[in-house]
Amino acid sequence: MQEGLIRPHRPGINTPQAQLNAPHTAICHLAHRGVFKSEGERTKVVQLGCGITGLVCAELLAPNPKIDELILADAVTDSAQAMADRVKDPKISVRKVDVTKSADLKKLLKGKDLVISSVSWGLLKHVLNAACETKTNYMDFSLTGNSMDEFREHQKMVAKSGITAITACGADPGISDVFARYGADKLDAPEEAYVRDGDCGVAEGFNFFTLWSPVDMLEEGTTKAAVFVDGKHSYLPPLHKREIYTFPDPIGPLPVYNTTHEETFLMPAYIKGIKKADFKIAIDDEWAAAANMIRKLGMHSLTPIDVKGVKVRPIDVVVALMPRPVELAGKVKGYAGLVVEVIGMKNGKRTMVKTWMTMSHEKAWDLCRSNATGYLVGVGGSVGAELLLAGEVKSKGLIVPEQLPAQKFVDRLPAKGIDVKQEIKSL
Numbered sequence: 001m002q003e004g005l006i007r008p009h010r011p012g013i014n015t016p017q018a019q020l021n022a023p024h025t026a027i028c029h030l031a032h033r034g035v036f037k038s039e040g041e042r043t044k045v046v047q048l049g050c051g052i053t054g055l056v057c058a059e060l061l062a063p064n065p066k067i068d069e070l071i072l073a074d075a076v077t078d079s080a081q082a083m084a085d086r087v088k089d090p091k092i093s094v095r096k097v098d099v100t101k102s103a104d105l106k107k108l109l110k111g112k113d114l115v116i117s118s119v120s121w122g123l124l125k126h127v128l129n130a131a132c133e134t135k136t137n138y139m140d141f142s143l144t145g146n147s148m149d150e151f152r153e154h155q156k157m158v159a160k161s162g163i164t165a166i167t168a169c170g171a172d173p174g175i176s177d178v179f180a181r182y183g184a185d186k187l188d189a190p191e192e193a194y195v196r197d198g199d200c201g202v203a204e205g206f207n208f209f210t211l212w213s214p215v216d217m218l219e220e221g222t223t224k225a226a227v228f229v230d231g232k233h234s235y236l237p238p239l240h241k242r243e244i245y246t247f248p249d250p251i252g253p254l255p256v257y258n259t260t261h262e263e264t265f266l267m268p269a270y271i272k273g274i275k276k277a278d279f280k281i282a283i284d285d286e287w288a289a290a291a292n293m294i295r296k297l298g299m300h301s302l303t304p305i306d307v308k309g310v311k312v313r314p315i316d317v318v319v320a321l322m323p324r325p326v327e328l329a330g331k332v333k334g335y336a337g338l339v340v341e342v343i344g345m346k347n348g349k350r351t352m353v354k355t356w357m358t359m360s361h362e363k364a365w366d367l368c369r370s371n372a373t374g375y376l377v378g379v380g381g382s383v384g385a386e387l388l389l390a391g392e393v394k395s396k397g398l399i400v401p402e403q404l405p406a407q408k409f410v411d412r413l414p415a416k417g418i419d420v421k422q423e424i425k426s427l
Contacts, residue, residue, distance in 0.1 A: 042068035043113040043389060046136075048099070048127060049073075050080035052326050053141060053170065054118035056368045056378025057385070060416060061116075062089050066389045073097045073108060079326065086369075099123045102130065109134040114388065116140070116381055121216060128154060132161035137388065141170030141381055143262050148269070151398075158398040166384050166399045171373070172197050172279070173262035174380035175357070176340055177270075177401035178409045179420075180263070183342035183353035184271045185406060186424060190344035193267045193274050198247040198254050198282040199373065201334035201361050206323055208290055211332065211373035214319040221283060221291035222300035225258035228268050228277040235260075238295060239288050245280065248356050248421070251337045254282040270402035273344065294318060329371055332361040336372035343427065350427045357418050367417055379416045383409055 043066055047058040050072050062070055072080035073095040080094045097108050099119050109115055109130055117127040117140040124144040131138040138158075144167065145151045158165045168174060176195045184190035203209060210217040224235035236258050245256045261279035268274040283291070294300050299318050304311040337358040344351065357376075364375035384404065387393050392408055401409075413420050 042066060044069040044071070044111065045385070046071045046073055046109060046112050046115040047118070048097070048108075048115055049118035049120075050077065050083075051118060052329065052370050052374035053377040053381070054116070055079060055083050056370050056375050057116055057118065057381035058092075058378075059083060059087060059368050060378060060382035061385055062087060062092060064386065064389060067091060069093070071095055071108070071112075075099070083369075099126050102126070105130045106134050109136045112136050114139065114385065116385060118381070120213065125154075128158070128165065131165065132157050132163060135161060135163055137163050138165040139169055139381060139384055139388070140167050141377055142173060143168045148265055155398045159396070162396060164388065164393060164396050164399065166388065166393070166401075166404070168262050168266065169384035169401050169404075170378075170380045171376035172338055173266065174384070174401050175376065175409075175413075176263055176338055177266055178380075178404060178406050179338070179340035179355040180267050180271060180342055181402045181404075182406040182410055183340060183355050183422070184274075184344070186353045187342065187344040187346050187351060190271060190273050190342050192276040192341075192343040193263075193271065194277065194341045194343075195261070195263045195267075195279045196245050196247065196256060196282075196339040196341070197280070197337075198245070198251050198256070198339070199334070199336040200251050200254065200282075201332045201336065201371070201373075203323075203328050203332045206328065206331075208287065209323050209328060210287075211325050211328065211336075211371050213325070214322045215315060218291065218294065218300055218315060218318060219302075220259045220261075220281070221257075221288070222295040223260060226260040226264045226278075227258060228264050228274075231268075231275050233264070239283065239292060242288070243280075245282070247282075247337050247339060248358060251335050251358060255285060255288070256280040256282050257288065266400050266402060270400055325371065325374065329369060329374075330365050332371045335360050336376065338376065346424075352425055352427055354423045354425075355420065356422075357413070357420050359418060363417065376418075379413065379418060382416070383412045386412060 045067050047054050070092050075098050077094050077096050084092045084094050097104055114137045115131050124140055128144055180193045222238050226233055239257045242255050244253050246253045258280050263279050264277055267277045299314045301314045304313050335358050339356040342353045359372040361372045364370045364372040410420055
């Protein structure tokens with residue numbers, strides 16, 4: 001397995017940790033003022049990708065007085081139109097666009113101030129390229145590259161274009177990275193950072209489902225898991241080690257597993273002193289057993305095979321048999337939560353700063369017709385966009401959540417219905 005590979009199912013490039021640390025000083029240049037328009041000027045924003053996360057982000061941003069036009073754009077516009085009809089805000093309009101058609105995409109972005117991209121992972125780079133060409137500020141919910149080497153190529157492209165592009169600003173990655181920075185800032189010398197994602201949600205009548213992208217979650221559960229130990233990345237077998245982690249109430253203890261996630265790469269690269277980091281997500285025993293069987297059968301493969309003369313990716317067959325997250329909206333009961341633990345030295349003592357949040361699926365439905373998973377991702381995006389619109393992001397270039405003003409980010413979460421809690425204790 002190649003080091004520095006964020007998504008080990010796809011090709012990537014070897015990336016030594018010394019190179020990963022380089023972006024601390026080289027990623028962006030500071031401007032003397034915010035990157036957005038001055039007080040009184042209004043902005044035009046495109047929400048590109050109108051699935052469950054993108055629509056939450058758009059709905060939370062709609063009341064922002066700095067926005068005078070909010071375009072909901074997607075290849076399939078039914079959900080976007082339903083939200084526009086429900087919210088009834090005159091600044092909202094709906095457009096149909098195919099992201100893979102470069103000319104149409106650039107026409108949509110031309111003259112706009114910000115594009116928020118929540119399209120599927122494989123299409124993110126198309127949007128970032130178009131944003132750079134049209135000089136449109138950009139934000140997304142996950143990294144656009146397979147590896148940190150590809151990430152650095154995007155850094156160069158964004159820097160050359162002169163725009164501000166905030167990447168990986170959803171829930172995890174996103175809020176989790178901000179929590180890591182927030183916790184690290186409370187220590188004299190942070191050394192370790194751990195992210196734990198838990199969900200006790202159930203949906204009556206559905207046994208094998210995910211509240212996130214089915215393709216992405218299947219890949220996450222069937223590929224090797226990155227960990228960062230002693231300043232180096234290595235990889236564990238898929239769903240290698242089951243352990244029980246006790247999440248804050250009302251979630252409680254759940255089985256968790258290491259999986260490859262952006263935080264395992266970003267936290268060591270952008271929080272000075274981190275020598276150990278990983279990401280673990282709650283996966284129930286039945287789901288883990290099914291994922292392991294899918295992997296053993298090769299049904300997780302992204303490589304098309306011939307089935308009676310038709311080329312089919314095995315993973316697409318599995319996904320076609322699973323419910324789409326939007327189909328589960330309003331049917332899920334329980335809670336989702338995110339915990340970040342940062343360990344290091346404070347006043348000469350080994351100390352842990354634990355920061356967390358929880359959200360019920362029912363509350364997310366009441367707020368934005370979402371589940372808690374989609375809601376938290378949309379919240380991360382909306383807060384990142386708000387900071388950009390408010391001039392609180394004073395840098396141009398490609399920016400990761402660890403570089404955002406953590407206190408100001410956290411201060412905006414209660415207004416979105418999220419109660420952030422923190423505990424500091426000596427170990």
